[in-house]
Amino acid sequence: MFDYLKYVREENFPHIWCSGCGDGIVLKALLRAVDKLGIDRDEAVMVSGIGCSSRTPGYVDVNTLHTTHGRALAFATGVKSAKPHLTVIVVTGDGDATAIGGNHFIHAARRNIDLTVLLYNNYIYGMTGGQCSPTTPRGARASTAPFGNLEPPFNISGLAIAAGASFVARGDVYNAKKLETLILKALQKKGFSLVEVVTPCPTAYGRRNRMANPVKMMEHLRDTAVSMEKWESMSGEERAGKFRTGVLCDVERPEYTEEYARLVEEVRTDR
Amino acid sequence: MMERYELRLSGSGGQGLILAGKILAEAVAIYEGRNAVQTQSYGPEARGGASKAEVVISDGDIDYPKAMSLDVLLSLTQESCAKYSGDLKPGGILIVDSEMVTDPPRGEYRLYAAPITEIATTRVGKVVVTNIVALGFLARITEIVSVGAMKKAILARVPKGTEEVNMKAFDEGWNAAEELLRA
Amino acid sequence: MMQGNQACAEGAVAAGCRFFAGYPITPSSEIAEYLSIMLPRIGGRFIQMEDEIAAMGATIGASLTGVKAMTATSGPGFSLKQENIGYASMAEVPCVVVNVMRGGPSTGTPTLPAQMDVQQARWGSHGDRGVIALTAKSAQETFQQTIRAFNLAERYMTPVILLLDEITGHTTEKVVIPERSTLEIVDRAAPDEPPGEYLPYRLTDDCIPRLAPFGTGYRYNVTGLVHNETGFPTNDSRDIACLIERLTKKIEMHEDDIVQWNEVMLDDAEVGIFAYGSVARSANAAVRLCREAGLRAGLLEPTVLWPFPTKAVLEMARRVKVIVVPELNLGQMAREVSLAAQCSVPVRRLGRVDGNPITPQQIVDLVGEVL
Numbered sequence: 001m002f003d004y005l006k007y008v009r010e011e012n013f014p015h016i017w018c019s020g021c022g023d024g025i026v027l028k029a030l031l032r033a034v035d036k037l038g039i040d041r042d043e044a045v046m047v048s049g050i051g052c053s054s055r056t057p058g059y060v061d062v063n064t065l066h067t068t069h070g071r072a073l074a075f076a077t078g079v080k081s082a083k084p085h086l087t088v089i090v091v092t093g094d095g096d097a098t099a100i101g102g103n104h105f106i107h108a109a110r111r112n113i114d115l116t117v118l119l120y121n122n123y124i125y126g127m128t129g130g131q132c133s134p135t136t137p138r139g140a141r142a143s144t145a146p147f148g149n150l151e152p153p154f155n156i157s158g159l160a161i162a163a164g165a166s167f168v169a170r171g172d173v174y175n176a177k178k179l180e181t182l183i184l185k186a187l188q189k190k191g192f193s194l195v196e197v198v199t200p201c202p203t204a205y206g207r208r209n210r211m212a213n214p215v216k217m218m219e220h221l222r223d224t225a226v227s228m229e230k231w232e233s234m235s236g237e238e239r240a241g242k243f244r245t246g247v248l249c250d251v252e253r254p255e256y257t258e259e260y261a262r263l264v265e266e267v268r269t270d271r
Numbered sequence: 272m273m274e275r276y277e278l279r280l281s282g283s284g285g286q287g288l289i290l291a292g293k294i295l296a297e298a299v300a301i302y303e304g305r306n307a308v309q310t311q312s313y314g315p316e317a318r319g320g321a322s323k324a325e326v327v328i329s330d331g332d333i334d335y336p337k338a339m340s341l342d343v344l345l346s347l348t349q350e351s352c353a354k355y356s357g358d359l360k361p362g363g364i365l366i367v368d369s370e371m372v373t374d375p376p377r378g379e380y381r382l383y384a385a386p387i388t389e390i391a392t393t394r395v396g397k398v399v400v401t402n403i404v405a406l407g408f409l410a411r412i413t414e415i416v417s418v419g420a421m422k423k424a425i426l427a428r429v430p431k432g433t434e435e436v437n438m439k440a441f442d443e444g445w446n447a448a449e450e451l452l453r454a
Numbered sequence: 455m456m457q458g459n460q461a462c463a464e465g466a467v468a469a470g471c472r473f474f475a476g477y478p479i480t481p482s483s484e485i486a487e488y489l490s491i492m493l494p495r496i497g498g499r500f501i502q503m504e505d506e507i508a509a510m511g512a513t514i515g516a517s518l519t520g521v522k523a524m525t526a527t528s529g530p531g532f533s534l535k536q537e538n539i540g541y542a543s544m545a546e547v548p549c550v551v552v553n554v555m556r557g558g559p560s561t562g563t564p565t566l567p568a569q570m571d572v573q574q575a576r577w578g579s580h581g582d583r584g585v586i587a588l589t590a591k592s593a594q595e596t597f598q599q600t601i602r603a604f605n606l607a608e609r610y611m612t613p614v615i616l617l618l619d620e621i622t623g624h625t626t627e628k629v630v631i632p633e634r635s636t637l638e639i640v641d642r643a644a645p646d647e648p649p650g651e652y653l654p655y656r657l658t659d660d661c662i663p664r665l666a667p668f669g670t671g672y673r674y675n676v677t678g679l680v681h682n683e684t685g686f687p688t689n690d691s692r693d694i695a696c697l698i699e700r701l702t703k704k705i706e707m708h709e710d711d712i713v714q715w716n717e718v719m720l721d722d723a724e725v726g727i728f729a730y731g732s733v734a735r736s737a738n739a740a741v742r743l744c745r746e747a748g749l750r751a752g753l754l755e756p757t758v759l760w761p762f763p764t765k766a767v768l769e770m771a772r773r774v775k776v777i778v779v780p781e782l783n784l785g786q787m788a789r790e791v792s793l794a795a796q797c798s799v800p801v802r803r804l805g806r807v808d809g810n811p812i813t814p815q816q817i818v819d820l821v822g823e824v825l
Contacts, residue, residue, distance in 0.1 A: 012686060042671045047515070058675055058686060063668040065518065066677035066687075067511065068541050074508035078515025078523070079668065081499045082473050086519070086669050104511075107504035263494050270496045293626050297455045300628050309455075309626040313565055334738040335814050336625045 007031045007041070009061050016055055020206075020214025022173035022199030026120060027056055029176055030089075033184040044087045047076040049096040052127045052201075053120035056091045070101030073108040076115050084257035087187070090117045094135040095125045098154050102134075109163035109192045113256040116186045117194045121156060122201040130204035141208040157196045161249045166191030168249040172198040174221040175245065185247065191255045198225065198243065273305075276328040276415060277338040280405070281355045282347030285318035287402035292324025294406060294424045295416065299328050302420035308336040321351045328415060343413055345405055346372055347387060366409055383412050385447045391440060400440035403429075407444025411452070418445070458622040461593040461629050462552055463488035465600030466524050468631070470639055471550070472498035473523040475512035477505055477531060480564040481620040482554035485526040506531035510538035510551070517542075517549045518676060520642075520667025522604055526552035529562060529571055532578070539613050540579030541678045543701060546655070546663050548607035548642055550600070552616045554623040555731075557782075557809060566809035567620035569731055569782040575615045576760050582698055584705025586712055587615040587760040590622055591734040593629045599757065605640035606712060610704060611662050617759060619782065621732035621811055645672060653683040657696070661704040705761060715756040715766050719745065723752025725821045726774035728767065728791050730756050733780050733812050740817035751821045759787070767794035776824045780804040780812045800824075 008031070017023045034044070044062040048054035050069035057064035063086075067075045072090050080088045097105045097119050108115060124142060125131040132142035135153045142149060160168045167189040171179035179197060186193035200206060200217035211217045228246035231239065278295070280288040289311045296309035308327045314320040325338045340360040346352035347368045352375060359365060361379040369384035385408055391401040403425060410421050422441065429437045456464070462485050466474070474493060476486035486502065493500040499516070503509040509525045516523040527535060532553045542549055553575065557568035571578075575587040586606050590599040599616060607614040645652055645664040654674040655663045666672035679687040680694050688694070705712070718741050720726060725744075729737035734755045744751035754770050756763045771777060776799055779788035788803035795801060804820050806812045 041673060043669055045668050058677075061673055063673050064675045065515070065668075066675065066679065067514075068537055068678055071507060071511040071538065074503065074511030075515035077501070077503070077508070078473070078475060078512030078517075079519055080515075081475075081501055081512065082516035082521040082523070083519040083669055103504050104508050107508070260494070260499060264497055267494050268497060293455070296626055300455055306628065307455075310621065311624055315565065333627070334735045334742070335811075336621065336627070336732075336735060337811055337813075339813060339815070 002032055002035070004028060004031055007034065007061055008059050012059055015059060017052060018203045020200065020202040020217065021052070022122070023053055023056065023120060025173040025176050026118060026179065026197050026199060027059065029180040030118065030183055031060070032180050033187055036184055037187055039087050039187070043085065044089065045079050046089045046091060047072045047079065048091040049093075049101060050127070051093040051096045051125070053091055053093040054096060070096055070099070071104065072096065073101060073104040073115070073117070077108060077111075077113055080113055080115060080257060081260070084114070084261065088115050089187070090115050092117065092119050094119065094121045094123065094156065095133040098134045098156055098159070106159065106163040109160050109165040109194070111256045112164055112166055112191045112253050114190055115192055117192070118183065119156060119194060119196050120199050121196055122199050122205060124201050124205040126201045126204040130208060140205075143208070157194065157248050160194045164192070164253070165194050165249065166251050166253045167193035167247070168196070169194070169247045170196045170198065170243065170245050172221050172225040172245055173200070174218055174225060178245065182247065189250070190258070191253055273328065273330045275333070277341050278326045278328070278343040278345070278413075278415070279323055279338050279341050279355055279358070280326070280345045281321065281323040281351035283318075283351065284313060284316045284320045284322045286322070286347055287399070288322055288347070289313070289324045290428065291402040291406050292326050294421070294428050296326045297427065298416050298420040298424035302423045303416065305330055306333050308333045310336050321348070321354050323351065323355060343409065345409055347401065347405065349373060352376065364413060366412060383448070383451060385451060387444065390443050390447055394443045395436060395440045397436055397440075400437055403437050403440035404444035407441040408448045409444075411445045411448035455626055456593055456629050457484065457624050457626045458590070458593045458596040458618060459484035459554065459624065460488050461597040462526070462600045462616070462618065463492060464629070464631060465597040466550070466604070467492055467496065468597070468634065468637060469522065469601040469604035470641070471522045471524050471604060472496070473513070473516040473521045474498075475501045475503050475509040475516070475523070475525050477503055477509045477527070479506070479528045479531045481556060481623050482526045482528045482552065484623070485552060485554070506534035507538060510535040513549050514538060514542050514545070514547045517547050518665070518668050520670070522548075522608070524550040524552065526554065528554050528556050528564070529558045530560065532571055532574060536574075536579040540581055540583070542613040543579065543583040543585070544581070544678050545676045546611040546665065547613070547676075548611050549613050550603045550607055550616060551613055552600070552618065555617060555619045557807065563809050565620065567732060567782060567811060568807065568809070569617070569619055569733070570786070572617060572759055572783065573786045575617055583701040584612070584703070585615070585760045586610065586612060586705060586758070587617055588758050589617045589731045590757065591731055591755070592622065593625060593627050595757070596622060597629055597631065601637060601639070605638065608640045608642040609662070610708065611642065611665060612705070617731065619731050649673070654685045655681065655683045657683060661700050661707060709761045713758045713761055713763050713766075715754060715758070715763050718753035718755065720752035720754060720770060720773065722750055723773065724750040724775045725752070725825060726770040726777045727751060727753045727817060727821070728756075728770075728777055728779045728787070729753060729781070730759060730787070733782060736812050736814045737780060737817055739814035740821065743814055743818045744821050747818070749818070749821050749825060762790050762794065764794040767791055768796065771795035771798045774799060777801045778804060778817065778820055778824060780806075780817050780820070782806055782812065
């Protein structure tokens with residue numbers, strides 16, 4: 001049995017997440033991955049923005065930085081640039097990272113700065129009460145889309161790949177062991193690494209979309225999350241309504257803080 | 272003791288007049304040990320438009336850094352000459368590019384005209400040194416700063432490898448003024 | 455010889471700044487340009503961010519690792535940075551924000567001088583908090599005030615705003631850079647206790663927290679939510695009041711250490727001029743011209759705008775018959791001067807907003823008119 005207590009701030013429990021929320025499953029997968037890699041807690045910094053997912057760092061016994069809405073990646077870029085030896089993990093959500101923080105998201109990926117980003121995608125603004133987000137599916141209901149959402153959603157992983165991220169994976173909280181592996185790989189990768197985690201929000205999303213029962217939402221995840229291998233063998237018809245999980249992109253590109261360190265070595269005059 | 276001597280170098284954006292202003296100010300302040308302040312005013316255009324650099328020279332402290340009543344106005348374009356000549360004091364010096372400023376304003380000032388841009392293009396062979404030709408011309412006419420200080424200030428500011436052409440530009444400007452004064 | 459913006463970059467490096475995050479904006483861009491050359495040469499970091507908000511965020515992030523950090527901007531960028539400036543106030547993260555002011559509202563006049571952000575510096579971010587904002591009138595003063603901005607930020611664990619204007623930023627003049635060893639440089643205080651007993655926001659007599667740099671063994675939480683001594687969010691009424699009152703008290707109780715001003719011929723003055731930034735140069739010239747003309751004018755020249763130099767203004771108000779406030783806005787500080795003078799003398803404002811500087815003669819004319 002893995003000793004989660006080694007890594008959490010027990011005094012801050014119980015957590016604020018609703019029953020049936022997937023955020024705790026991501027937290028546990030992250031802690032197992034961190035433990036496997038033997039990351040020093042003093043040298044780890046978790047940075048988040050605003051939203052349900054962004055409360056994650058508060059429960060983890062490392063250096064934690066809970067910033068403003070959408071800006072986690074900007075703060076994290078400052079932390080990592082100033083002290084590149086620190087392991088910087090960013091926790092964010094679909095609204096935080098791709099609506100208000102969309103600009104920082106694409107530029108952090110483009111810069112290929114060595115951050116590991118866990119993006120909890122629950123298709124909704126949970127903390128503020130169920131408003132439409134950039135990943136709310138077309139036709140789904142939200143408190144600000146009472147007649148069904150008119151807008152097409154972002155493909156977050158696709159966006160990160162297009163922007164230049166060196167590692168992009170998608171996982172889900174039903175397949176928790178696999179999620180742990182993906183987070184582990186992301187943490188090991190030098191460069192901008194994203195793990196998009198599909199996770200249910202029964203309270204704000206499920207309730208409005210005929211999935212108020214958390215079990216039903218988990219079953220839905222089980223039925224719609226498809227491994228890369230299986231995805232390849234599926235027809236277009238079979239793929240409808242489903243999504244791929246696994247490593248979607250893993251390439252070698254120059255990492256920003258290493259490039260800067262090289263520049264400093266070249267131009268230094270203070271020695 | 273000189274209380275306050277004000278110069279304005281004007282033309283269009285891209286002619287290097289702000290750099291010329293800095294060089295003049297540095298010649299006075301660094302290489303002659305007096306006080307000088309240089310300010311600038313520019314529009315949104317990196318090239319074209321009306322641009323100006325001002326230099327205030329004094330043997331004492333300089334509080335207000337902008338020109339109020341000009342001792343010298345240099346204008347390399349008609350537009351800048353028309354726009355800025357109103358601040359020239361009676362008896363002040365107006366230096367214009369004779370090819371570019373075809374209609375210099377009338378007034379109680381001393382007019383010195385020379386084909387400054389033309390000198391840069393033909394005699395030096397590089398239009399980019401128009402600003403340095405202008406400085407040579409202005410230095411001779413005004414006698415506000417020594418040749419030695421000007422040359423040191425120019426060499427400290429211009430890109431490596433262009434020292435010779437800039438020195439030639441300064442000399443050509445100086446000589447043109449010399450000829451004009453003798454005529 | 456250097457322009458004010460370069461003097462700012464030189465001052466930052468002299469103060470120990472080793473991180474700068476910025477975004478291009480006229481008339482402040484030269485600060486970023488100079489630091490992009492200077493910082494890597496001394497092992498520091500410069501980064502051009504994707505926008506003004508990100509530049510402010512990165513500055514705070516870097517500072518939390520113990521590195522002295524700065525950003526620079528102008529009006530529109532200053533507006534965009536406000537939320538994260540408030541974050542730095544709330545989380546008590548030292549950093550320096552330079553605003554080379556232009557005219558507004560909106561894009562306004564990018565290349566022309568103005569002083570329209572002096573109230574935004576005080577009240578621009580939502581919520582109650584104490585604010586430190588400095589100003590400078592010359593390249594030399596900019597060098598010194600940039601160092602002071604870092605010193606105050608580190609001493610009081612707060613963002614410090616340096617309000618320059620286009621004239622100060624772009625005026626090239628002599629700057630004497632003193633020997634490093636003669637400069638007073640302040641570094642943030644280290645925690646007094648070992649990690650096991652550490653409370654990042656422990657209540658102290660001086661109201662100033664001791665935040666340990668990330669990566670030094672003190673693992674704690676930083677948040678923009680109201681928090682208690684532990685750094686974790688709270689909704690406890692006593693904790694809320696305690697923090698919000700402390701954020702104002704922290705600055706107020708140290709006002710005598712923070713606020714500074716210069717006085718010019720105020721002793722026998724009948725007209726007191728209150729002027730700051732580049733306008734203080736016009737005012738210095740105006741005092742000289744007034745005295746030559748037999749007009750008894752004097753000058754109060756604050757180098758710190760926030761906290762407002764209330765005591766100095768009240769003292770001046772007791773001595774003079776009338777106060778004149780020339781500024782490149784429509785009375786933002788004149789109102790503050792009126793409040794501080796407590797209606798004891800009339801306060802006449804001279805606001806210029808056409809993109810041109812206030813000339814010494816304009817001030818002299820007004821002095822002549824009010825006497």
